[in-house]
Amino acid sequence: MISKIHEATIVNTGQKDKKTNTEIKKPYAVAQYNKFMKGTDKYLSFCSVLRKTVKWSKKVVLYLLNCVLSNAFFVYRT
Numbered sequence: 001m002i003s004k005i006h007e008a009t010i011v012n013t014g015q016k017d018k019k020t021n022t023e024i025k026k027p028y029a030v031a032q033y034n035k036f037m038k039g040t041d042k043y044l045s046f047c048s049v050l051r052k053t054v055k056w057s058k059k060v061v062l063y064l065l066n067c068v069l070s071n072a073f074f075v076y077r078t
Helices: 028-037 040-046 056-077
Strands: 010-016 023-027
Touching (some): 010 028
């Protein structure tokens, strides 16, 4: 993952692996992304409109529109 904002450090997530019982470590950028997205990615995967068209340009526009609408819904809900 490339980021100009975050440092290239590894942080502990506070969770342990079930099989090896070791702490799970992630890059700082990934930890911050997971902290602030709060399930938006999971919601977008269930409500996908990308299967309804074939052209890549329509897929990009529909994906961006879907992101905007879902983020607006989450902001409205809070």
